[in-house]
Every structure is written in C-alpha cells, then in structure tokens.
Amino acid sequence: MASAPANSAATTRPVAPTVRRLAPLVIFILLALLPLGSMLGLPGHWLTLVTRAMIFAIAALSLDLVLGIGGLISFGHAAFVGIGAYGAGILITEGQTELLVALPVILLACAVFATVTGYVSLRTRGVAFIMITLAFGQMAFYFAQALSAYGGDDGLTLYEKSTLLGHEIFGNRTGFYYIALGTLAFCYGLARRLVASRFGRVLRAARENAVRVTITGYDVNHVRLGAYVISGMMAGLAGFLLANQTDFVSPAYMSWPRSGELIFMVVLGGVGSLYGAILGALAFLVTEDVLSSLTHNWKIIFGPLIVLFVLFTHGGIAGLVAKLRGRRDG
Amino acid sequence: MAEPALALKGLAKSFGALKVTNGVDLSIAPGELHALIGPNGAGKTTLVHQISGTLKPDAGAILFGGQDITRLSPQARARAGLARTFQITSTIPSLSALENVALGVQAHSAHPLSLFRDAASDEALNTPAWEALEAVGLAERAHAPAGSLSHGEKRALEIAMALTLQPKLILLDEPLAGVGHEEGERLIGLLNSLKGRFAMLLVEHDMSAVFALADRVTVLVYGGVIASGAPAAVRADPAVRQAYLGEEG
Numbered sequence: 001m002a003s004a005p006a007n008s009a010a011t012t013r014p015v016a017p018t019v020r021r022l023a024p025l026v027i028f029i030l031l032a033l034l035p036l037g038s039m040l041g042l043p044g045h046w047l048t049l050v051t052r053a054m055i056f057a058i059a060a061l062s063l064d065l066v067l068g069i070g071g072l073i074s075f076g077h078a079a080f081v082g083i084g085a086y087g088a089g090i091l092i093t094e095g096q097t098e099l100l101v102a103l104p105v106i107l108l109a110c111a112v113f114a115t116v117t118g119y120v121s122l123r124t125r126g127v128a129f130i131m132i133t134l135a136f137g138q139m140a141f142y143f144a145q146a147l148s149a150y151g152g153d154d155g156l157t158l159y160e161k162s163t164l165l166g167h168e169i170f171g172n173r174t175g176f177y178y179i180a181l182g183t184l185a186f187c188y189g190l191a192r193r194l195v196a197s198r199f200g201r202v203l204r205a206a207r208e209n210a211v212r213v214t215i216t217g218y219d220v221n222h223v224r225l226g227a228y229v230i231s232g233m234m235a236g237l238a239g240f241l242l243a244n245q246t247d248f249v250s251p252a253y254m255s256w257p258r259s260g261e262l263i264f265m266v267v268l269g270g271v272g273s274l275y276g277a278i279l280g281a282l283a284f285l286v287t288e289d290v291l292s293s294l295t296h297n298w299k300i301i302f303g304p305l306i307v308l309f310v311l312f313t314h315g316g317i318a319g320l321v322a323k324l325r326g327r328r329d330g
Numbered sequence: 331m332a333e334p335a336l337a338l339k340g341l342a343k344s345f346g347a348l349k350v351t352n353g354v355d356l357s358i359a360p361g362e363l364h365a366l367i368g369p370n371g372a373g374k375t376t377l378v379h380q381i382s383g384t385l386k387p388d389a390g391a392i393l394f395g396g397q398d399i400t401r402l403s404p405q406a407r408a409r410a411g412l413a414r415t416f417q418i419t420s421t422i423p424s425l426s427a428l429e430n431v432a433l434g435v436q437a438h439s440a441h442p443l444s445l446f447r448d449a450a451s452d453e454a455l456n457t458p459a460w461e462a463l464e465a466v467g468l469a470e471r472a473h474a475p476a477g478s479l480s481h482g483e484k485r486a487l488e489i490a491m492a493l494t495l496q497p498k499l500i501l502l503d504e505p506l507a508g509v510g511h512e513e514g515e516r517l518i519g520l521l522n523s524l525k526g527r528f529a530m531l532l533v534e535h536d537m538s539a540v541f542a543l544a545d546r547v548t549v550l551v552y553g554g555v556i557a558s559g560a561p562a563a564v565r566a567d568p569a570v571r572q573a574y575l576g577e578e579g
Contacts, residue, residue: 012469012470013460013469013472014469014470014472014473015473016426016428016450016472016473017473193445193446193448194445194446196448196449196450197444197445197446197447197448197449198436198439198441198442198443198444198445198447198449198452198455199443199444199445200449201425201429201432201433201436201449202433202436202442202443204422204424204425205422205425205433208422208423208424208425209420209421209422209423211384211420212416212420212421212422213422213433214404214405214408215382215384215404215405215408215413215414215420216405216408216433216434216437216491216495217405217408217409217434217437217438217442217495218405218437218442218443219405223443226443
C-alpha cells in the first residue's frame with residue numbers, strides 16, 4: 001500500500017508513462033514505399049502478392065479485435081470474408097458495380113449475420129464458443145455451395161470490378177495496392193481507437209475478469225456482441241476487396257481451414273497487439289508464396305516452420321519486436 | 331426510522347439436502363457497518379453471493395433501500411448502488427490501478443460504452459478515479475498494473491473501485507484475508523475512515539477487526555442467524571460463545 005497518508009496524496013499525481021508505437025508506423029511506411037521497389041525492378045508479382053496479404057491483414061486485424069482484445073476465439077471468421085466477397089460478386093453479376101451501393105449492402109449483411117450468430121454464440125464460452133462459431137461458419141459455407149444461381153460449388157467468375165461513381169478504380173494494379181493499403185490503415189486506426197475507447201476498455205477488462213466487469217455494472221455479452229459485429233463488418237470489407245482482386249468468388253473463401261488460417265495469422269503475428277495481425281498476415285502469405293515457388297510439397301516445410309516459430313517466440317512477431325526493443329508493451 | 335439500506339427477509343438456499351441459508355432475516359441501517367461472522371461453512375459467502383445476485387435464493391426476499399431486488403441481475407444491482415469486494419481479490423490485472431477505478435466511474439457515466447474517444451485521457455473519468463485512489467491511499471501506484479500491486483494494495487484498490495459506484499452499500503467479503511499485519515492495520519484504518527458514507531456488510535474472520543469496526547454484529551451458524559446485535563452483547567451471548575467464539579478462545 002502507498003506509504004503516503006490519504007490526505008496528503010492529493011498533491012502527488014504521477015504522470016502516466018508514455019507509450020510509443022513505432023512498429024506500426026514503420027510497417028505502414030514500408031508498405032507505402034513498396035511500389036517504388038517495383039520501379040526499381042522488383043517483380044510486379046510482388047505488388048499483387050502484398051495487396052492480397054494486406055487484404056488478409058484486414059481480416060486478421062478484425063479477428064484480433066475479438067480474439068486478442070476480447071478473448072473470444074471465433075473459428076468462423078472466414079464466413080464474414082465470404083459474405084463480403086459474395087456480396088460484391090452477386091451485385092456485379094447482377095450488373096450493379098457501384099461501390100457506394102455494394103459497401104452498405106455488404107456491411108449490413110455482415111452486421112446482421114454477426115448479430116444473429118454472435119447473439120447465439122455468446123451464450124457459450126471456451127471450447128463451446130469455438131465450436132459454435134465454427135458451425136455457423138460451415139453453415140455459411142454450405143449455403144454458398146448451394147447457391148447454384150451464383151456458381152454453387154464451382155464458384156463465381158466476375159467479368160467486371162466494382163466502380164466508384166462509374167470510375168474503374170480497381171483496374172490499375174498500383175492503384176489497387178494503395179486502396180488496399182488505405183483501407184488497412186483506416187481499419188487499423190479504427191481498431192486502435194476502439195481499443196482505447198471506453199468501449200474498448202470494458203472489452204479488454206472483460207477478457208481478463210468478466211465477473212468483475214459484470215459486478216461493476218456492465219453487460220459483458222452486450223459489449224462482446226458489439227465487438228463481434230464491428231469485427232464482422234471489417235472482415236466483410238476484406239471480402240469485398242478480395243473479390244475485386246481475384247475476379248472470382250468461391251465457397252472455399254468461407255471454409256473452416258480459411259478461418260483457421262486467420263487465427264494462425266493472428267497467433268503468428270502476436271495476439272492482441274493489432275499490428276501483429278498485420279505482420280502475421282504478411283508473413284503468412286509471403287512465406288506461403290516463396291515456399292510454394294521453391295517446391296511442390298511446400299506445406300511439409302510451412303507447417304513445421306510455423307509451429308517452431310510460435311513455440312519459440314512467445315507473443316508472435318509483435319512479441320519478438322517488443323523483446324528486441326526491450327519493452328513489454330507493443 | 332429510515333428505510334434500511336439492506337433487509338433480508340426469510341432468505342433460504344439449499345444445495346441438495348444441505349441448507350446453506352436457513353431463513354435468514356437481517357437488516358442494515360444506512361451508514362451502518364454491519365459485521366457478519368460465523369465458523370467456516372456457516373454460509374457467509376453463499377449469503378453474500380445471494381445479496382450481490384450471483385446466486386439465486388430458493389425463498390425469501392432481498393430489499394435494497396426498500397426496493398425488492400431479489401430477481402435483479404448482478405449488474406442491475408451494481409447500478410442501483412450495491413457494490414462488493416471479493417474474498418479472492420478481483421481486479422483487472424493488466425489495466426493500471428487508475429484504469430481499474432476509472433472502469434467503475436465509467437459504468438455510472440452518461441456514455442459508459444462510447445466508441446471512439448480516448449478513455450485514458452478522459453478527465454471526466456480520471457478526476458473521480460484519482461479521488462477514489464487518493465481516498466484509499468493508492469495515488470502513488472496509480473499507473474502500476476493492478477496485477478503488480480501487493481495483496482493489501484489490491485484490497486485497497488477493490489475498495490476504491492467500489493467507491494466509484496456511488497454505493498449505498500458495500501459488501502466486503504473477507505477484506506483482510508491473506509493480508510499481513512501492517513497492511514491489515516492500514517485497511518482497518520481505511521474502512522474506519524469510510525464509515526458512515528454508506529452502509530457496509532463486512533464478512534470477516536479477524537475478530538479484533540470485527541469488534542473494532544462494527545456497529546452491529548450478526549452471527550451465522552449452519553446457515554441460520556443465532557445472534558444479532560451490538561458487538562458487546564453478541565460477544566457476551568452464551569450461544570455465540572458456545573458455537574463460535576469458544577473455539578477460538
């Protein structure tokens with residue numbers, strides 16, 4: 001207990017230690033500079049790869065919001081990516097390419113799906129929560145498979161991309177790269193703000209001690225559902241971009257291995273640090289790409305590599321960065 | 331007399347054949363520090379759980395400031411001004427002491443869950459939080475993560491957190507358990523300084539603390555009340571001496 005008596009303490013209010021977040025800044029600067037590299041001879045393939053990685057980073061970031069910050073292991077997050085992708089795909093197929101129509105529809109669809117499935121899933125916790133979110137994810141997967149009007153099992157090829165007020169903003173590879181980067185930066189900033197807000201404080205507190213938070217007067221499930229809905233919408237945004245990048249939508253986007261990969265990216269990058277999810281997605285996709293270009297049996301190397309990395313670096317890449325900087329806080 | 335801060339009427343709870351709460355009647359006046367004592371297994375903690383709402387009684391009623399709260403959820407009770415501390419200290423380990431307290435302030439603010447404004451620099455939350463920390467003598471440790479505080483500091487932090495709920499009653503579940511002598515003395519002084527601001531129900535094993543602090547004492551044995559009244563009267567009660575105090579000399 002503090003040694004000063006209660007009445008004289010009024011004058012001594014220590015100042016909070018400042019937190020510097022250099023790592024995310026460095027990541028975004030490097031990402032912004034990468035297209036310059038392609039002018040200097042970096043194969044154009046890299047731009048496509050990193051664009052794709054940034055899209056998955058948005059999905060991983062959204063997952064970290066519920067998994068890392070909220071402590072809820074959602075094993076069905078790919079469903080939201082799929083809803084976003086199918087939303088874009090179906091609208092484009094129906095001749096509606098306008099982004100200002102597609103985005104509200106997609107975000108609303110994700111919010112509704114998240115509210116309904118989250119409401120049910122949050123009745124449970126621990127392993128049951130993992131299984132229920134997995135089950136909902138698979139439901140979305142089978143639903144997409146049954147959508148015979150939109151490709152069914154074979155998926156849906158898109159012959160156009162979304163447009164903004166009629167302009168083909170996704171046509172140029174470098175342009176697309178910066179749109180993905182901008183969306184990622186926006187989502188990261190949004191997530192950072194949410195975590196630091198009153199809402200985020202309650203969410204973080206509930207992860208560590210839900211009983212205490214309840215007894216303080218909060219409805220923990222209400223807060224968690226809010227995070228789940230926001231996260232689902234963010235993942236839907238990633239799905240929208242993915243459909244526009246690949247010109248293709250498939251039920252596989254929603255399959256449970258995809259949800260598992262998203263969890264993997266978060267764990268690889270460092271759970272709960274937000275920027276770790278970005279690093280995890282980048283590392284995952286780049287390693288996958290490099291290894292698969294070396295050998296056909298790349299998964300035999302990729303699997304053990306990731307297991308070893310997670311085993312020996314507590315806190316993933318973000319944990320490693322923090323350790324190198326000699327601080328605990330990311 | 332004013333409406334009691336808390337009144338229990340014929341409260342009963344059984345776990346199978348075991349009656350852990352057996353027709354308990356209890357009344358605590360506003361501002362009163364009421365101690366609940368009894369041997370291990372007397373059902374003290376079960377009773378606290380029913381009052382705070384984490385356990386549902388089988389029968390009977392709980393009146394809080396005259397209002398029947400028997401069916402209210404724990405969070406609704408907390409919002410009504412019923413705060414508690416836990417037998418095992420319950421804080422948010424990774425949040426700083428100040429943030430732990432601010433979490434309580436926030437719960438009673440107009441926008442407990444606002445989404446975008448930075449909470450850590452929010453003076454509307456921090457000012458009352460600092461005051462509560464200062465009231466319990468923890469200001470110097472404000473920025474330390476709650477998990478790094480000593481046991482006695484965590485107890486004090488819990489009390490600070492309870493203070494921010496603008497409580498009418500605080501349930502103190504063994505606040506001195508596991509606290510060293512010196513810190514215990516300081517906590518007793520702290521509770522004494524808070525006496526009268528709100529009612530307190532103190533569940534405690536430490537008899538010297540109970541008799542130093544309590545306005546009235548209730549003795550619980552096998553789920554039932556065997557004596558209730560002023561400390562001196564309770565101490566002299568033959569049934570109490572037989573059932574409880576006798577064991578400890």
